[in-house]
Amino acid sequence: MGxxxxxxxxxxxxxxxxxxxxxxxxxINEAITDCLKNAPSVGFEDIDAYVNGNMPAFEGAxxxxxxxxxxxxxxxxxxxxxxxxxxxxxxxxxxxxxxxTSGIPGVDTVLAVAxxxxxxxxxxxxxxxxAYGEISILNTLGISFDQLSRLLSAGAAIGVAAYQATxxxxxxxxxxxxxxxxxxxxxxxxxxTWWTHLKMPDLTIEDVLDTPYVQYPLRYGMxxxxxxxxxxxxxxxxxxxxxxxxxxxxxxxVASVANETAVLGYDGSGSAQLDPSxxxxxxxxxxxxxxxxxxxxPRKEIDYAEVYSPFxxxxxxxxxxxxxxxxxxxxxxxxTGVTALNGELPINCSGGVNATNAxxxxxxxxxxxxxxxxxxxxxxxxxxxxxxxxxxxWGGSLNLCTLMVMSDEPQRKWR
Amino acid sequence: xxxxxxxxxxxxxxxDYIKTRTMPGSWYxxxxxxxxxxxxxxxxxEKLKEKKLVxxxxxxxNRVFFPPRLVCGKCMLKPDKWIDIRDTAKVxxxxxxxxxxxxxxxxxxxxxxxxxxxxxxxxSIAELHPDVDVKDTYVGMPIKAHWRDEVTGGxxxxxxxxxxxxxxxxxxxxx
Numbered sequence: 001m002g003x004x005x006x007x008x009x010x011x012x013x014x015x016x017x018x019x020x021x022x023x024x025x026x027x028i029n030e031a032i033t034d035c036l037k038n039a040p041s042v043g044f045e046d047i048d049a050y051v052n053g054n055m056p057a058f059e060g061a062x063x064x065x066x067x068x069x070x071x072x073x074x075x076x077x078x079x080x081x082x083x084x085x086x087x088x089x090x091x092x093x094x095x096x097x098x099x100x101t102s103g104i105p106g107v108d109t110v111l112a113v114a115x116x117x118x119x120x121x122x123x124x125x126x127x128x129x130x131a132y133g134e135i136s137i138l139n140t141l142g143i144s145f146d147q148l149s150r151l152l153s154a155g156a157a158i159g160v161a162a163y164q165a166t167x168x169x170x171x172x173x174x175x176x177x178x179x180x181x182x183x184x185x186x187x188x189x190x191x192x193t194w195w196t197h198l199k200m201p202d203l204t205i206e207d208v209l210d211t212p213y214v215q216y217p218l219r220y221g222m223x224x225x226x227x228x229x230x231x232x233x234x235x236x237x238x239x240x241x242x243x244x245x246x247x248x249x250x251x252x253x254v255a256s257v258a259n260e261t262a263v264l265g266y267d268g269s270g271s272a273q274l275d276p277s278x279x280x281x282x283x284x285x286x287x288x289x290x291x292x293x294x295x296x297x298p299r300k301e302i303d304y305a306e307v308y309s310p311f312x313x314x315x316x317x318x319x320x321x322x323x324x325x326x327x328x329x330x331x332x333x334x335x336t337g338v339t340a341l342n343g344e345l346p347i348n349c350s351g352g353v354n355a356t357n358a359x360x361x362x363x364x365x366x367x368x369x370x371x372x373x374x375x376x377x378x379x380x381x382x383x384x385x386x387x388x389x390x391x392x393x394w395g396g397s398l399n400l401c402t403l404m405v406m407s408d409e410p411q412r413k414w415r
Numbered sequence: 416x417x418x419x420x421x422x423x424x425x426x427x428x429x430x431d432y433i434k435t436r437t438m439p440g441s442w443y444x445x446x447x448x449x450x451x452x453x454x455x456x457x458x459x460x461e462k463l464k465e466k467k468l469v470x471x472x473x474x475x476x477n478r479v480f481f482p483p484r485l486v487c488g489k490c491m492l493k494p495d496k497w498i499d500i501r502d503t504a505k506v507x508x509x510x511x512x513x514x515x516x517x518x519x520x521x522x523x524x525x526x527x528x529x530x531x532x533x534x535x536x537x538x539s540i541a542e543l544h545p546d547v548d549v550k551d552t553y554v555g556m557p558i559k560a561h562w563r564d565e566v567t568g569g570x571x572x573x574x575x576x577x578x579x580x581x582x583x584x585x586x587x588x589x590x
Binding site: 020139140142143144159162163165166167170213215217260274276 | 437449451452453456460482488507508509510511512513527529531537538549553554567568569570571572
């Protein structure tokens with residue numbers, strides 16, 4: 001078994017739709033500076049290795065990690081780039097965990113950085129290059145690209161999320177009002193956190209339902225923004241963590257599981273998963289991560305959850321699939337305020353991906369925020385004491401789920 | 416509604432940063448001709464010319480793939496058995512797209528569906544008949560393939576799907 005890993009600190013850059021005041025390296029430098037500010041005893045000389053990642057091709061720039069080494073302080077140090085599409089952030093965090101837990105001599109402290117500056121490039125071009133592997137095979141069946149873009153419909157990820165939303169709404173018999181309620185909770189929470197993008201403190205359900213459809217059943221007001229931003233996390237060993245900060249957050253379980261794609265399937269030949277909201281990958285990844293962390297009753301043992309939810313129906317879907325609530329009961333939980341800041345199980349108190357979506361960074365902002373909640377340093381701090389929290393990510397070719405379980409106590413020794 | 420008014424209606428205030436220099440630039444990616452291997456689906460493409468549908472079955476897990484697949488992802492076997500599939504199907508899930516006509520500028524409401532053919536275990540993407548009222552679409556709706564007059568041996572020979580009354584007794588509804 002590897003070494004126990006702890007998170008010492010996490011930092012964010014400011015997020016906005018267009019960070020035209022900074023370049024890509026300056027943006028990640030902002031996040032790293034904020035990260036090191038939270039752990040004053042750590043300097044660049046203490047960091048032994050770096051993990052870095054962003055969504056490929058979204059900025060139209062390849063190998064960005066190599067021309068920003070100096071801005072990260074990574075000169076003459078081991079550097080690794082990981083990228084898995086939408087889950088890039090989650091995978092970067094997991095890679096940081098792996099680097100520390102493997103016990104390489106001389107590598108104890110690892111800085112993980114994930115970033116995205118979408119305003120510099122064309123998101124549609126980037127998405128086309130990512131999705132191409134999956135959809136190209138449909139060309140063999142005689143469906144041309146023009147036809148394909150119509151079938152998958154404009155709006156990229158939303159085309160798939162709308163399919164998920166329809167089946168989820170059919171299963172749980174909810175209306176658009178229930179979806180809007182999730183959005184309202186997220187964006188009001190985001191207004192209380194300094195680094196978020198869409199801050200809307202006075203948003204109401206009526207405001208959201210007043211906006212036009214992007215694709216039924218998702219409206220303009222429900223859809224995540226496209227942000228520029230970066231996030232950094234500092235991983236180290238159990239022994240060093242105690243010197244570096246007051247409350248180290250221990251990483252007790254990680255998982256990254258891919259399942260059959262929910263819409264197109266392998267080779268574009270259709271999926272055997274007829275229900276896109278089934279998400280067996282999420283269930284399997286939660287099973288793996290919880291068993292590593294020794295969590296048998298996730299509903300009782302987890303105090304705080306950050307889930308990856310660009311669209312409100314996904315937030316409802318994930319909290320059920322990750323075992324936080326019973327199947328089909330999530331909409332009631334949002335209605336009764338269980339998931340609010342003062343509730344029993346607060347979810348996405350930073351506003352989640354619905355309020356801030358710098359794609360490459362999004363999935364890492366989830367464990368970062370969940371760790372800050374345990375440390376008690378989050379902006380929108382949960383009033384109750386958080387002992388165990390989870391950070392979830394979703395992406396890849398719509399089928400990859402990453403999960404990180406964090407706690408204020410080290411992993412149970414019996415494992 | 417334009418994006419600007421949209422933002423105002425949602426109380427979103429755009430932040431102002433001191434701008435750096437903006438330089439014009441463009442990125443043109445050249446056009447390609449993609450080539451694909453269609454050897455493994457030759458029987459499927461030939462049957463399409465006769466307006467018939469076939470899928471292939473994995474001998475390991477007995478799943479029927481429509482459209483055919485080279486390798487079964489579960490068993491890592493090559494599905495080799497060809498199975499006839501009905502042209503009736505069910506709506507597995509749907510979403511309504513709002514598409515702008517390039518010439519007239521009209522916005523059309525079109526239900527985009529995942530169809531689950533009777534006899535197959537997989538779903539594939541397709542369109543419904545343009546005259547179908549989008550409000551009448553639902554998950555599990557019985558539909559039937561509508562073929563083009565001139566078939567060319569591609570999946571696009573199915574122009575769209577028509578809704579129909581499903582009175583067949585032998586097809587059990589899948590949960």
